[in-house]
Amino acid sequence: MDYEKTLNIFLIGERSVGKSSIVLAYTKKEFDESLHTTVGIYFKSIIMDFCDYKVKICLWDTSGQDRYKDMTSNFYRNMHGAILVYDTSRPETLAKLKERADDIQQYSTKKNMVCFVVGNKIDKERAVPKKDGLAFAQKHNMLFAECSAKTNEGIKFVFEELLWNVRCFLFKYG
Template identity: 35%
Template sequence: MSSYAYLFKYIIIGDTGVGKSCLLLQFTDKRFQPVHDLTIGVEFGARMITIEKQLIKLQIWDTAGQESFRSITRSYYRGAAGALLVYDITRRDTFNHLTQWLKEARQNSSHQDMVIMLIGNKSDLDHRRQVSTKEGQQFADQNGLIFLETSAKTAANVNEAFCATARKIYKNIELGTYDTTNEAHGIKVGLSNKNLYSDNDYKSNQPSSGGGCCK
């Protein structure tokens, strides 16, 4: 039986080495792995969160940034409700490639309402910054994206990045934007899609090290 109200499918995209796998690991396991092998094809993670007192399961696909795996990555755009588009604030080239990544995401998505969160990662390395926060925000505003800077190392804004994306998807569901009977939209309705979970019930099952709720 499904113990969640909804399941949202995410895809994480962006150049090699921007910290996609580290963001996923920090979000799902609350840990940072400084040396991480290059992702081959795709990796997978999942975590439960709460939105408006509803239990939501996030199913997250972390994709390889290398061109040689791009054809594999493209297939994962289909059926994704949300995408996290990641660049490295210390590498201008990863920011310059965002336009191509965004174009690819929108061309390969199975629906036009995929929620895209722009993430400027490695905010802990501000002394090596090559891309300003203002530039990131401007790119997001120009392209209708949500924007946050994060640090997979310190966990700064990592929860919020995944949760803000979920809140936007949930709002779109309430507005009737998606056909929730069509799993191509990256949303699966669980059996418990009623207000059966309180924030306190959820928090009591979470590790004491992190705040799991996204309100």
Template identity: 35%
Template sequence: MSKENTLKLLLIGSGKVGKSTILLRYCKGKFFETIGATVGVDFRFSNIKVNNENVKLQIWDTAGQERFRTITGSYYRNAHGILVVYDVTDEETFDQVEDWVKEIYQNAPEDCVILLFGNKTDLVDLREVSKEAGTNLAERMNITYLEGSAKSGENISNAFQILAERSFKKIKKKPKPTKETKKKTLKNITFEEEKKQKKCC
């Protein structure tokens, strides 16, 4: 599979919102009740079809704790799509969504696809954040919104499929560098280096 057909996707959000269980549900098709907190980052691979093409997903699960922010910040680099997760039973994690999205805009590539995901909809009686609130926030930030559950599997595959399709579409639209543009870039680099050397002398 070519490098062009490999997408780097990230799971971002506060601690205990269920990022790891979402990843495992998607990659293994199972729900794991007890999982330790992610330390730093973890990643897994998954293969899917996008527009009849084989695409490899490299999915990074990042720690939500504040002490890991400096570590996870570097993983935004070269990301094609990001799933921002909050817990619908914990309003505080919803309130932190805008901070996470700001961090994405500061660190991730400009054309990175963002999808907001409200997790744990299976816990109906414990819900603190309405679907309407999630929809309104996503509309205000101009990003896609879905909610579902790692436990029931609702919308998990759908979320990754949407991220993959939109990210892949953007990659395909990017013009491929020709031999001529590579030569020009090389010439510019050499010219800049020569200028620096002359200034030093």
């Protein structure tokens, strides 16, 4: 084992908001125009140095399709962090995050889990004002950022901020 701590983070949101693209942008600094819809769960991990520890970051990319909702709710239980993703060009994807936020409250065993609302696809024509995403995040006591997995803008910030905010789980609770 070449790491000391494990951090589990899951990405949730409607289909085609760019969850898999965000994972790929962070882990490989790549964008793949031909990514297919995730079926069930997509898993990717990386090992990095963080606060003098070797940390394994496990990214669980959940399908946005309703038929997988029961399966993905099981993943909420032992996660340290959640990234709730919406598409800044599709307003309905932000509205649907309310259900995901409610699911986290219902199923998570870590009541202080760090949650991050992320508006993706800022490289496209905007249909959701930044203030709407921010208001949603504030209402649900979550962090907020916008990014583009396609251009890699904001991706590093999202994960660095999330890591910084979940450090208490890494170092206090394992």
